[in-house]
Amino acid sequence: MHLVLFFIFGGLCVAGALNLLFQRHPINSALSLIVVMSTLAVLYLLLGAEFLAAAQVIVYSGAIMVLFTFVIMLLNAGREERTHGSKAAYAIGIPGAAALFAALAYIVLSNGKHLSSARLGDYLVTTGDLSRVLFRDLLLPFEVTSVLILVAILGAVALARREH
Amino acid sequence: MVPISYYLVLSAVLFSIGVAAFLIKRNIISVFMSIELMLNAVNLTFVAFAHQWHQVSGQIFVFFVMVVAAAEAAVGLAIIIALFRTRNTLNVDQVDLMKL
Numbered sequence: 001m002h003l004v005l006f007f008i009f010g011g012l013c014v015a016g017a018l019n020l021l022f023q024r025h026p027i028n029s030a031l032s033l034i035v036v037m038s039t040l041a042v043l044y045l046l047l048g049a050e051f052l053a054a055a056q057v058i059v060y061s062g063a064i065m066v067l068f069t070f071v072i073m074l075l076n077a078g079r080e081e082r083t084h085g086s087k088a089a090y091a092i093g094i095p096g097a098a099a100l101f102a103a104l105a106y107i108v109l110s111n112g113k114h115l116s117s118a119r120l121g122d123y124l125v126t127t128g129d130l131s132r133v134l135f136r137d138l139l140l141p142f143e144v145t146s147v148l149i150l151v152a153i154l155g156a157v158a159l160a161r162r163e164h
Numbered sequence: 165m166v167p168i169s170y171y172l173v174l175s176a177v178l179f180s181i182g183v184a185a186f187l188i189k190r191n192i193i194s195v196f197m198s199i200e201l202m203l204n205a206v207n208l209t210f211v212a213f214a215h216q217w218h219q220v221s222g223q224i225f226v227f228f229v230m231v232v233a234a235a236e237a238a239v240g241l242a243i244i245i246a247l248f249r250t251r252n253t254l255n256v257d258q259v260d261l262m263k264l
Contacts, residue, residue: 006166010174017181017201026193033197036178040204047171047215049223052207052230059230064200064237071241072193075248080191080255093187101180105173112169118215119165125214125223133220134227145231152235159242162249 002120005046013039026077030068037061048124171212178205192247192254196240203233 016035023029041056080086134142182205185198207226214222244254251259 002166006170010170013174014177014181017178020194020197020201021181021185021188026191026197029189029194029197033201036201037204040208043171043174043208044211046166047211049211049214049226052211052223052226055227055230059234060200060204064234067237067241068193068197071244075193075245075254077191077193077254080189080194082190086188086190086257089188089190093184096187097180097184100183101176104176104179108169108172108176112167115168115172115216117165117167118171118212123215123218125220129220130223130227133224138224141228145228149231149235152238156238156242159239160245 002046002118006043009039009042009046013043024079026072026080027069030065030072033068034061034065037065046120047118048122050124051127051130168212168216172209175205175208175212178202178208190255190257192244192256192259195256196237196244200233200237203229 013036016032016039019032020029020036023032037056037060041053041061044050044053044056179202182198182202185201186195189195189198207229210222210226210229214220214226247259248254253259
């Protein structure tokens with residue numbers, strides 16, 4: 001059951017990521033990124049991270065991607081054209097990324113015997129467990145992130161404002 | 165039962181696709197989206213290891229990464245809007261003032 005769900009949603013995830021890579025129009029890339037993020041939420045749920053699954057849907061595929069699609073439509077971004085730079089990027093980018101993947105997969109698979117298997121419902125972190133750590137041990141970092149968000153909002157408004 | 169290494173390999177696939185998209189894409193918004201994809205791939209690794217070692221701290225890390233990614237997306241998109249206003253292009257090849 002777990003394996004079937006993993007392959008269905010993992011396959012959807014990789015398909016969405018490849019679609020992001022090969023689409024030439026940014027709005028198509030943005031929509032396929034929403035697919036990737038939603039399937040990752042399901043994978044988090046399979047790994048017993050229920051709060052993060054909800055936060056992934058709300059924050060990532062909700063808030064952040066709405067912001068992305070909003071900016072794409074606001075700037076009226078069209079298809080990207082091929083340039084000299086893009087040919088060089090294809091020649092270096094694809095083999096480079098393949099080499100990176102080969103190195104990462106080799107490291108993971110050669111150390112795979114030290115890792116256990118994930119069973120469905122074996123380990124579940126509820127929102128209560130997470131918030132106990134977050135609000136007891138890590139209260140100061142949590143409050144500092146609220147300052148970070150405030151600064152980011154102010155910076156975004158200051159940057160995007162039209163100057164007279 | 166799924167071995168944790170499957171999740172790690174999936175995360176490596178997503179990260180590599182993110183790197184390839186970062187290098188290949190010429191539209192600055194697409195480049196920015198591939199950074200988000202790489203962040204998500206690393207988050208999956210954190211959650212998989214949190215499951216492996218039965219530690220909550222891995223998920224706490226993911227929570228903070230999400231917060232920082234939200235702030236980063238807001239500021240980055242504001243920079244993109246400001247860039248489009250001044251230079252009237254989204255192509256990264258034409259934004260080359262700092263090149264020699």
